[in-house]
Amino acid sequence: MSILQVSALVAGYEPGLSIVKGASMHAAEAEIVVILGPNGAGKSSFIKAIAGLVPISGGQVLLDGRDITMVPAHLKIRQGLAFVPQTENIFPLMTVEENLHVAGGILPRPEVAPRIAEMFDTFPDLARQRALMAGSLSGGQRQMLAVARALIVRPRVLMLDEPSAGLSPKLVEQVFAQLSAIRQAGLTIVLVEQNARAALAIGDRAYVLVEGREAHEGPAKTLWDNPLIAELYLGHRKEAS
Amino acid sequence: MIDLLGYGAFFTSTALIFGLIALGLNLQWGLTGLFNVGIAGFVAIGAYSSAILTTPDAADRVGGFGWPILAGWLAAACITALAAAFTGYATLRLKSDYLAITTFGVAVVVQLVALNAQGLTGGPFGVAFIPRPFASLQEHAVAFNFANLAVIASVVLATYLALERLSRSPWGRVLRALREDERAATALGKSAQSYRIQAFAVGGAVMGLAGAVQAHFIGFIAPDNYLPTLTFQVWAMLMVGGSGSNRGAILGAIVVWAIWVGSGSFTAAIVPSDLQARAASLQIVAIGVMLCLILLWRPQGFFGAGRKK
């Protein structure tokens, strides 16, 4: 049974001007689902709408069978749906530890400190920088902090918007290896990516979003051979952006 | 009957001068989106400039330049424009709120200078014997009032026409674009800032001119004429009239001034004299509440063409 079920979602910043036009997807327990698509396909808006940051005007989001379509963003995390935005995904003027602390606020108070300690165990790099301002971290470390900050509340589903953006190939590998490891622990991951090759390498299933709607769905391993992907990513056909 | 005619002319003149200030504010706010909370300060700069330059020699302050009235008005507009340009230069590259805070400060400081720089402004006693247009007609009250009304009406009309032209010119279109589209503003960068400074300065010039016209209409000015209430009244006028519309600015000024004067004499008639000061503050409360209600329910005002958000 799928833990996250999104059906025919319509969303956009301004009424009557939807960017997401009836897109659907689902993700099963401990699955890594990759969402691909050309620039302007609405991938980012799709995932933000699921997270509650873009107003939804139609469709449905079910988390573990519960309808969370209209649940405001700050309550979605309490339901177990975590989101890591692409940019500005940390609080730059707070220390690494404070970043984790403020996110841990929705946990029962006695659990916060042990959870922070656990996160520092999982991400030893962050532990070394705990007292530094998050704004002074390198790109890779920021991404790590953003992931740790999302994980601290033990979500059921972790959604990430282009975690590889702006990172060197080596760091991309590291971040994706980290995500693979997180999945091993039973977490469901939904990944919007521009870097299709790296994402498909760790993904189980993938969707291709075109013009606000899913155009293709299939196993990640075989998707790379799909002619549609070749068209979208190798430039045989120009997509409107 | 004659009294009534004379009073009608006097009332309309006063309201039109407010309309002139509101025209300046409309260029700053309605067209360009610049928030000025120091209107009283800019009006005062214009009033004092012209007053000092045109009055005959006075014993205890700088003066005796004896300029003609028109030269005084022109100088008032220029000096106020400079003050506004400097205010804009210091703040317009920063957050929009900083302009608001700074203009508020300008009004405070101008008030302070008017009160304390006795050698320049006459201090709390102000400047008297400001030459009035058509002073020779003063014996015939009605003729005098109407002659002044004609002068003021022509100044307002000329300013109105000039501002209408400006707002339709390429210059005005740039200002509107800057207001509507933050990206256009960012793309223009430094020159966007310079456009905004120009708009703020021109709006300031109109306010300064209005201050000067008023000073010569009354013949006497004092610091008390330029309290924050003035700023507040003009804002209410523009908001009632509809920001973005020059016609609305003038109509709003007449309507709000009528309400102000009407409610003033109404309370004066029914409230015992020892409570009049209190009743006057209720008037301001009412205007403040009205301003907030307009912002909430009818941000386009009542007479304006209504601009798209």
Next chain:
Amino acid sequence: MNLQFLLDGLIAGSMIGLGAIGVTLTYSILRFSNFAHGDFMAWGAYAALAVVGAIGGSLPMAPLSFGWPLLLAMVVAMGLTALLALTLDWLLFARLRARGQSIIVVMASFGASMALRSLLEFMFTSRPTYFSRAIQIAQPVGFGIRVTADQVALLLLTLALVVGMHLFMQRSQRGREMRAYSQNPALARVVGIDVDKVVRATWIIGAALACASGVMVGVLVQIRPLMGLDLLLPIFAAAILGGIGSVPGAVLGGLIIGLSEAAAVQFVGAEWRAAVAFVILMAVLLVRPMGLFGVAER
């Protein structure tokens, strides 16, 4: 040289600083400069006056001019002022904020300020009043400085409020949430921060501190409907000088402005006091608009 102005400046600076904390928080969290903040001070002072009147008597604790009734009244008045701020937000600011044009909110605060101030004039007239008419004897403390017991008590109270406020922002979850929200509102929501609670906390803290500051002005100087308006420019200048969003910056900014004002009174003339804040404001805007502890614009 007479050093008395240092103490006068310190006291004026404390009151400005307490007000500036509220302004800086409102600006960095609610994203608008609240022109009605000064009027929260005046309303707070009058509220305390009314409560003192209701309790009856001031029971001064010698050598102070006031006693526990005033302290109790101040706490009640802080709550009332917070209630006023929350009501105003609910009626006016929240609705305009939802439309997303922050400068409209500034204008509304300007209108509200005028209405609030005039309402005080209507209820209490513009004549100044006092918590106590007792004359306090200033004791010499060396270097030619004389200080009254009230002044010492209120300086200590300011210190306690500022330290408490700093600890709250740094150590409490709500304080962290407020800082997080001011740095990135969208991310704050993603992280599970309830915006409504942050907004409420901001108003309550800002209004309560404004009230405390107003009561202090009332004890040390006098209570007038215009007292808040007169302090508004120094408060804004202090918040910008300290760096918008920074609580310690607001306090330091307040002290600098207070001391400069006192110095101006001593060396230039009391009538120019109100210009000092403007001069400092212009200097900051021209030279270092981010302020002492501010960070560059995002």
